[in-house]
Structures are given as C-alpha cells and as structure tokens.
Amino acid sequence: MLDASEGYTTEDGRKIGGVVMEMKNITLRFGGVVAIKDISFDIREGEIRAIIGPNGAGKSSMLNVISGFYNPQDGQVFYKGALRPQMKPYQVARQGIARTFQNIALFDGMSVLDNIMTGRIRQMDAGIFAQAIWKGKAEREEVENRETVEKIIDFLEIQHIRKTPVGRLPYGLKKRVELARALAAEPSILLLDEPMAGMNVEEKEDMSRFILDVNDEFGTTIALIEHDMGVVMDLSDRVVVMDYGKKIGDGTPDEVRNNQAVIDAYLGVAHD
Amino acid sequence: MPEQFVWGMEVFLNGLMAGVLYALVALGFVLIYKASGIFNYAQGVMALFAALTLVGIMEGQVPFSHLINAVLGTEIHHFGWHVPAVLAILFTMAVMVLLAWAVNQFVFRHLVNQEPIILFMATIGLAYFLEGFGDMMWGSDIKNLDVGLPQGINTSIDEFTYQIFDYGFFIDNLDLFATAIAAALVFSLVVFAQYSKQGRAMRAVADDHQAALSVGISLNFIWVMVWSLAGFVALVAGIMWGTKSGVQFSLSLIALKALPVLMLGGFTSIPGAIVGGLIIGVGEKLFEFSFGQMLGGATENWFAYVLALIFLVFRPQGLFGEKIIERV
Numbered sequence: 135m136l137d138a139s140e141g142y143t144t145e146d147g148r149k150i151g152g153v154v155m156e157m158k159n160i161t162l163r164f165g166g167v168v169a170i171k172d173i174s175f176d177i178r179e180g181e182i183r184a185i186i187g188p189n190g191a192g193k194s195s196m197l198n199v200i201s202g203f204y205n206p207q208d209g210q211v212f213y214k215g216a217l218r219p220q221m222k223p224y225q226v227a228r229q230g231i232a233r234t235f236q237n238i239a240l241f242d243g244m245s246v247l248d249n250i251m252t253g254r255i256r257q258m259d260a261g262i263f264a265q266a267i268w269k270g271k272a273e274r275e276e277v278e279n280r281e282t283v284e285k286i287i288d289f290l291e292i293q294h295i296r297k298t299p300v301g302r303l304p305y306g307l308k309k310r311v312e313l314a315r316a317l318a319a320e321p322s323i324l325l326l327d328e329p330m331a332g333m334n335v336e337e338k339e340d341m342s343r344f345i346l347d348v349n350d351e352f353g354t355t356i357a358l359i360e361h362d363m364g365v366v367m368d369l370s371d372r373v374v375v376m377d378y379g380k381k382i383g384d385g386t387p388d389e390v391r392n393n394q395a396v397i398d399a400y401l402g403v404a405h406d
Numbered sequence: 407m408p409e410q411f412v413w414g415m416e417v418f419l420n421g422l423m424a425g426v427l428y429a430l431v432a433l434g435f436v437l438i439y440k441a442s443g444i445f446n447y448a449q450g451v452m453a454l455f456a457a458l459t460l461v462g463i464m465e466g467q468v469p470f471s472h473l474i475n476a477v478l479g480t481e482i483h484h485f486g487w488h489v490p491a492v493l494a495i496l497f498t499m500a501v502m503v504l505l506a507w508a509v510n511q512f513v514f515r516h517l518v519n520q521e522p523i524i525l526f527m528a529t530i531g532l533a534y535f536l537e538g539f540g541d542m543m544w545g546s547d548i549k550n551l552d553v554g555l556p557q558g559i560n561t562s563i564d565e566f567t568y569q570i571f572d573y574g575f576f577i578d579n580l581d582l583f584a585t586a587i588a589a590a591l592v593f594s595l596v597v598f599a600q601y602s603k604q605g606r607a608m609r610a611v612a613d614d615h616q617a618a619l620s621v622g623i624s625l626n627f628i629w630v631m632v633w634s635l636a637g638f639v640a641l642v643a644g645i646m647w648g649t650k651s652g653v654q655f656s657l658s659l660i661a662l663k664a665l666p667v668l669m670l671g672g673f674t675s676i677p678g679a680i681v682g683g684l685i686i687g688v689g690e691k692l693f694e695f696s697f698g699q700m701l702g703g704a705t706e707n708w709f710a711y712v713l714a715l716i717f718l719v720f721r722p723q724g725l726f727g728e729k730i731i732e733r734v
Contacts, residue, residue, distance in 0.1 A: 201620065222619075224618075224619050224622050224625070227620055227621055228622040232620070233620050235620070239616045239617035240613075240614065240617060241609065241610045242613055242614070243609065243612075244606075244609055244610070244613065251606060252606055252610050252623070255603060255621055255622050258603045275603075276602075315621065319622070
C-alpha cells in the first residue's frame with residue numbers, strides 16, 4: 135500500500151503526498167539515560183501521523199527533537215528533502231514547524247487574539263524600526279495577518295472569547311487557543327503533544343473533530359502524540375509505536391493493532 | 407486668595423515636574439522587569455553612563471585616556487573636535503545598544519531560569535562594574551551637559567500667574583520640556599508594546615519562554631531589544647538629570663528614588679511608573695513645604711521611602727501592578 139516516493143491514498147480517499155520530514159536513526163540521551171534509541175520514521179505531506187506508546191516511552195522527547203527543543207546525539211533530521219543542521223527551537227519554528235505542549239504553554243496575561251497573533255510572527259517581517267513607528271508596511275502587515283487570524287478564530291469557534299485574557303479560560307478552551315496559535319503559523323507540520331490529555335469525553339470529541347477538520351480543510355500535515363489508543367486509531371493515517379525509547383511498530387492503525395509487540399507493550403508481558 | 411495656597415500651588419506644580427523625572431528612571435526598571443523578570447539595579451548607573459558617554463562624545467574626549475596615558479606615557483585627553491548634540495545622541499544610543507548586547511551576551515544569557523535574587527545580585531554587580539567602567543572611560547570629574555534644551559524660568563507662566571495671583575510662579579523650562587518628552591515616551595512605549603509585532607513578542611517572552619520559542623521568537627533578540635529600550639530610557643533620563651544638575655556620579659543614586667516610585671506604581675505597569683513618580687514628586691515637595699520646618703527640614707530625603715512603606719502594608723502590588731493571587 136505504501137509507495138516510497140509518491141505517497142498513497144487513504145481508505146477514505148485522501149491523497150497523501152511525499153515525505154516532508156524524515157527522522158533517521160535518532161538517538162537521544164540524557165546523561166546515562168537513553169530516551170530515544172535509534173529510531174527512524176517519516177512524516178508525509180497531508181497525513182495525520184501519530185506517535186503512541188506507554189508512559190515514559192520517549193514520545194514527548196521525539197516531539198521535542200522534531201521541534202528542535204532537544205538535539206539528538208546521533209541521527210539526522212531531513213526536512214523537505216534537505217538535512218537539517220542543528221537549530222534553535224525558534225529557528226525550527228520559523229521553518230514552519232508549529233507545536234502545542236502537553237501542559238499548555240500560552241501567554242496567560244495576553245488576550246486570546248494577541249496569543250494567536252504571536253503565531254503569525256513567521257509571516258511578519260517588517261523591521262524593528264518600521265514596527266516602532268507602525269507605519270506603511272508594518273501597518274498593512276498587521277491588518278492582513280489579523281484577517282487570517284480572524285478566520286482561524288472562526289474556524290475553531292472561539293469568537294466569543296477573542297478579547298478574554300487566556301489565563302481566565304477553562305482548560306478545554308486553552309487547548310483550543312493553543313491549537314489556534316499553532317495553526318496561525320500556517321505550518322508545514324503541526325505537532326500536537328497530547329492534544330486530548332486531561333479532557334472529558336465531550337471535549338475529546340470536539341478536539342478530534344477540529345484536528346480532522348484542520349487536516350481536511352487546510353491539508354495540514356499533523357504529527358501527534360496521544361495516550362488514548364481509541365482516539366489515535368480513529369484519527370490517524372499511520373502510527374509509530376514506541377516503548378522504552380525503541381520503535382516497536384509502524385504502520386496503519388490496523389497493522390499496529392495486530393502487532394504482537396505492541397499488544398505486549400500495552401497489555402504488559404514479563405520482560406526477561 | 408491666601409498666600410499659603412498660592413505658594414502651595416507652585417510647590418505642587420514643581421512637584422509634578424520633579425515626579426516626571428523620577429518616573430523616567432522608574433520607566434526603565436519597569437521595561438526590563440516586565441520582559442525578563444529582572445529587577446535592574448543598574449538602571450540608574452545606566453543613566454549616568456549614558457550621560458557620561460554623551461558628554462564625552464560631544465566634547466571629543468578620548469575614551470580611556472587615563473589608561474592610555476598611563477600605559478603609553480602619552481598626554482592625550484581630547485580629540486580636539488566637538489560633535490553636534492543630535493549626532494552625539496545618536497552615537498550614544500549606539501553605545502547603549504552595544505551595552506545591551508554585551509549585558510545579555512556575557513551575563514544574563516547564562517542566568518536564564520535562575521532565582522530572581524541571583525538575577526538581582528547580577529544587576530548589582532553590573533551597576534558597580536558600569537560605574538567603574540564609566541569612570542575609567544570618561545573620568546570622574548563633574549561635567550556640564552548642554553544639548554541645547556531650554557532652561558531657566560518660563561517667563562510666560564511667570565507673567566500669567568502674576569496677573570492672576572499677584573505672584574509669579576517659578577517653573578523651569580527644562581522641567582516643562584522633560585514632562586513633554588516623558589509623556590511622548592510613555593505613549594509610544596505603550597503603543598509599541600500593545601500593537602506591534604516586536605512589542606507582542608516582548609510580552610510573550612515575559613509570559614512564557616517555551617511558548618515564545620515555539621512560535622519562532624528569539625529570546626536573545628527580545629532581551630537585547632528590551633535592554634536597548636531601557637538604555638534609551640536611561641539616555642533620556644540621563645540627559646534631563648545631567649542638564650539639570652550636571653553629570654556626576656551621584657546621578658546613579660536617583661535610581662534609589664525610583665524604588666518608592668515602583669512600590670507605588672507597581673513593577674509591571676508603564677502608566678503606573680508615571681503616576682507613581684508624580685505622587686512621589688508632589689508628595690515630597692508638598693510635605694516639605696507644609697511640615698518641613700516643623701520636622702527640621704530635609705524631609706525629601708526620607709518621605710518617599712516612608713510613603714512606599716505605608717503603601718506596601720496596604721497594597722503590596724502597587725496601584726497598577728498585577729494582583730498576586732495564589733491558588734491553593
């Protein structure tokens with residue numbers, strides 16, 4: 135079913151493109167602890183790619199490697215066909231990789247609108263002096279970017295809280311605002327770190343719908359980490375399974391579900 | 407109209423003007439505190455350093471001339487040229503940006519995520535380093551600073567009040583000018599912070615480092631920018647104070663007067679710094695005017711601090727500061 139260079143077509147008929155990001159033999163150590171051990175996988179354009187695994191499997195570490203928060207000791211990251219040199223997180227972000235955090239990292243003192251506007255920093259390049267006097271180019275930029283942000287606000291149905299300081303919002307809405315800020319960057323890859331962690335069933339359903347809609351509407355490539363197996367299997371096109379820092383499975387949800395190593399990792403077997 | 411009241415009014419107006427100058431220094435504190443959580447003890451010394459550099463450049467002084475002469479046995483002190491004030495101010499600003507970069511590069515970049523008290527100690531170290539560095543670079547004699555600002559009694563106010571009260575108010579032109587500059591500065595800083603990309607990024611960095619990184623904000627760039635802005639405010643304060651009372655090393659002590667201003671206004675509020683400055687300025691002048699004689703004079707030395715102390719008891723976050731709410 136997988137074609138190495140050209141992509142594939144999903145069961146529901148969506149066309150998935152070529153490889154946009156490839157992780158090759160990634161190894162990440164913290165002192166003596168090996169968080170990620172020699173893992174390779176790829177992310178294709180337009181797909182929803184999930185990374186799953188039990189607690190402490192190294193999923194978040196992997197996401198941090200992709201977004202540049204951690205630098206692996208070994209292995210290479212290829213982005214859009216080119217080897218990515220070691221970069222700072224903000225440089226990775228400017229290349230078009232946006233992310234959310236497991237524990238929500240928003241700017242609590244700023245309004246929802248301002249929070250989402252920060253996501254547009256990648257698209258705004260008026261210099262600091264133009265910004266300081268806010269004329270001409272800077273002003274035009276502000277207005278244009280504001281329009282895009284308003285569209286995203288509409289899309290994620292958060293119009294009613296546009297001016298509310300983020301610190302006052304309930305958990306579920308904060309998660310949605312964080313998604314909006316990441317989307318505002320119009321990313322090539324959207325990384326979601328446990329987008330449904332700590333949510334109730336209704337909120338989970340909402341979030342799933344938004345993730346699918348985003349992928350569908352904007353064709354955004356999404357890589358996500360999730361604990362909840364049921365949610366992941368419904369959402370994603372392909373799944374990487376990690377356990378103790380190693381990759382133990384990779385494939386479509388059906389393939390992964392029937393993989394003995396995966397079943398063992400989740401249900402637990404005696405390690406000898 | 408009773409004489410006392412008219413005099414009181416003059417004192418009040420002069421207090422307002424003095425308050426504006428306090429507010430200018432306090433503003434520099436607020437900027438850095440807002441964006442990086444650092445209480446910058448060196449803000450006053452930065453104002454001194456800016457004023458020293460400005461005078462030095464205008465007068466064509468050779469920097470480090472004492473050092474150069476001691477090492478090389480030469481006798482050079484001046485280049486022998488004079489730089490126009492506007493140009494010299496631009497050069498000085500460039501020096502302040504350089505200083506901002508160096509401070510971030512060599513000190514605060516290495517102290518990310520440290521305890522506030524450690525950052526505070528670092529700024530104390532920075533203050534003394536900068537004071538010594540400024541001394542070494544430009545010498546320690548008291549200098550006159552004249553960038554062509556209007557000075558002396560404002561005659562139209564004098565005449566106007568004379569016609570009404572039969573008593574002419576003494577209002578210094580420099581103070582009037584400082585007030586206008588401070589107002590413009592505050593207005594533009596607020597607009598910049600609220601409505602520009604960089605300003606938004608500045609607030610974002612103040613709020614959450616990780617999140618700021620994830621949207622593509624370079625922390626180092628923002629920190630250098632904020633220290634540069636504080637350097638700019640310091641330069642403005644340095645020009646005003648330097649013109650008023652000469653560029654001398656006691657200038658760095660005005661930073662201490664900014665502390666009660668910040669207690670009143672709150673450490674995180676730009677308008678708060680202004681209002682706090684005005685209250686302190688007016689308060690200490692009126693207090694001295696009304697009770698100074700009774701209490702043996704020189705109440706201006708301690709009034710601001712006592713006022714701040716009283717304020718701390720009743721409203722620790724200041725007039726405009728963010729309310730501290732701890733969830734249990």
